[in-house]
Amino acid sequence: MEMISRIRSSVIRMHSLSRASWRLLVARRPPVVRGYSSGPAPRVCIVGGGPAGFYTAQQLLKARQDAVVDIYERLPVPFGLVRFGVAPDHPEVKNVINTFTQTAQHERCSFHGNVTVGKDVSVEELRQAYHAVVLSYGADGNxxxxxxxxxxxxxxxxxxxxxxxxxxxxxxxxxxxxxxxxxxxxxxxxxxxxxxxxxxxxxxxxxxxxxxxxxxxxxxxxxxxxxxxxxxxxxxxxxxxxxxxxxxxxxxxxxxxxxxxxxxxxxxxxxxxxxxxxxxxxxxxxxxxxxxxxxxxxxxxxxxxxxxxxxxxxxxxxxxxxxxxxxxxxxxxxxxxxxxxxxxxxxxxxxxxxxxxxxKTIPIDPDVPFDPRRAIVPNDMGRVQDTTGLYCSGWVKRGPTGVIATTMNDSFDTARILLQDIEAGKLDVSINKPGAQAITALLQTRGVKTVLFSEWEKIDAEEESRGKSVGKPREKLLNVEEMLKLAWS
Incomplete structure (x- = not known):
């Protein structure tokens, strides 16, 4: 009851919910994934759909057969710096997108694009809906x-x-x-x-x-x-x-x-x-x-x-x-x-x-600790300072250094720390958490519609079609409104 009370006060303080949305938030039990435990499935939210986010998700899904992972991304399209940072004449580096796609299509993983954490939904609201939240949103500043x-x-x-x-x-x-x-x-x-x-x-x-x-x-x-x-x-x-x-x-x-x-x-x-x-x-x-x-x-x-x-x-x-x-x-x-x-x-x-x-990493939510001198979220091996259940991986964890392989190893390390905390009882996964069901309902009340991975694939197909017509691998869409229109068509 104390948990429900915290969820109720946090959400009502930010925005009011419809009666139906509130029932989704507190009453609907998440499904139990068979084959690992008889209790509720550990639900993990990852903020950021770039390399750090996908590698963290990959490790969590591989290590626990009952883990359920949701990835939230600000843009309607996934893959972060692999899409927007790798040089166009380095296509071999972008092959990692194939691995990320397999992760996104995993039965226990969901991608939710077009969601700005810190604006559309707070980190505290995510923490109430998930057993753990991993910040993997990179470094977006100059x-x-x-x-x-x-x-x-x-x-x-x-x-x-x-x-x-x-x-x-x-x-x-x-x-x-x-x-x-x-x-x-x-x-x-x-x-x-x-x-x-x-x-x-x-x-x-x-x-x-x-x-x-x-x-x-x-x-x-x-x-x-x-x-x-x-x-x-x-x-x-x-x-x-x-x-x-x-x-x-x-x-x-x-x-x-x-x-x-x-x-x-x-x-x-x-x-x-x-x-x-x-x-x-x-x-x-x-x-x-x-x-x-x-x-x-x-x-x-x-x-x-x-x-x-x-x-x-x-x-x-x-x-x-x-x-x-x-x-x-x-x-x-x-x-x-x-x-x-x-x-x-x-x-x-x-x-x-x-x-x-x-x-340079920038803070996304005033409730998240931030070190302005080092421009990172202060952490101990990926555990965010003084905040149980909150983790970080990638550039937001260590600063904008290294190559994609560096980010991979770093993200795997954060996932292992999170899993160790579950095993040690530092994260109580016996409590039912509503996960994406609650957050999607909350976003709907705020007029925010998400882009699922299957909807991104419509954008992907259109870009490849446009590129093929001019002899290129793809011709990227540049306008977010055009992306959304195509994704939801």
Missing amino acids: RSMEIPGEDLSGVISAKDFVGWYNGLPANKELCPDLSSETAVILGQGNVALDVARILLSPHEMLKKTDITQHALDALAGSSVRRVLIIGRRGPLQIACTIKELREMVNLPNTRADMLPSDFEGVAETLKDLPRPRKRLTELLMKAMNGGGDGPVENSWGFRFCRSPVEVLSGPDGKRAAGIRLAFNKLEGSGEVARAVPTGQFEDVECGLIISSIGY
Whole structure:
């Protein structure tokens, strides 16, 4: 009775329910899944339909034959950064969607798109309806450079640029200005190299990918011929992987433009480097020594030990015309080396500046603990701080680092912790929880209609059909209203 009272007070405080919806919330018992226990099925809610959410769901479903998992996603479409973050010329990375689809189609898993947690439904309401809630909603914010001029036209984030060419609805109107010859990318991770590669890739390569048509058209008319990729530390601290670097080195009609002065003393350190770092550094030096032969249309290059201090405006004071960089020296060595300003500067003329200094998790609900300094939900091995039954996985748990495999392992770890808590009695799964039945009824009273996975498949089929007609894997829908109309048709 105490549990019912908490549910009643929480829900009535937010919104009133119809009598029929209230009966659904507290009276209807969830089904018992046979073959594991005679009690109620553990019901788990996952917030976020990207890699972290699907991997968490996959592990829970595999480990417990009675677990029931519901995934809630803000957009009408699933798969998060696999759909909107992976570069269009990396289709092999997107093959993981096949595994996620199997998870979504599992008899004990349901996908509910078009639901914004924190707005349409609160985390507390989810906690009342489920035995456990896992936050897996990623990192949707941009890190600020905190320098003068970063708000000028011509300065954009790599997250938004990637979203623009990958069809993220929020970025469909970005319209980056590609009229200048030189573009500067701040940051030297894999995302920075993705952006550089897309800017310089031949049209013939891109038109066979699932890049959005509006981005393909804009890039076909681009004037960008030179891309500089700026990092505050040196070549021994560069954050990209050898695969991404090799793709830049092998990009057709393009040469590497490096400064030998940036590599002073590097050759002498090679023998002492760990093997992965050694291979990466050797490829960097090969690119530095081997560029420039034969006619080329484009160039790219790393610039090391430089930090942005100001975006320089053009005559109108509104558009970026260049960037001022501070020279750094390194204190310490290896991965822990620190960049320290020397007091010297250089100005680089450019009309497009793309900041690739990292994504940032943002809080979605005031009732959820949040660490603004680290931009994560504070947790212990996935257990959210001081909140029983609330967990997190992926970037919201550890910060926006690593590749999809990193997220997979991290999400599996969170699922195991959750399951351990069930086994240890820290989560009482003997109490009946209504799960999606209650939340769907609640959303209906608020005018929110969900998109089920079978309805997403209508969108999927339409995108593939549109892509096939122009020789592409798919042509993504960019408008949420169009997605919803098609899903519910």
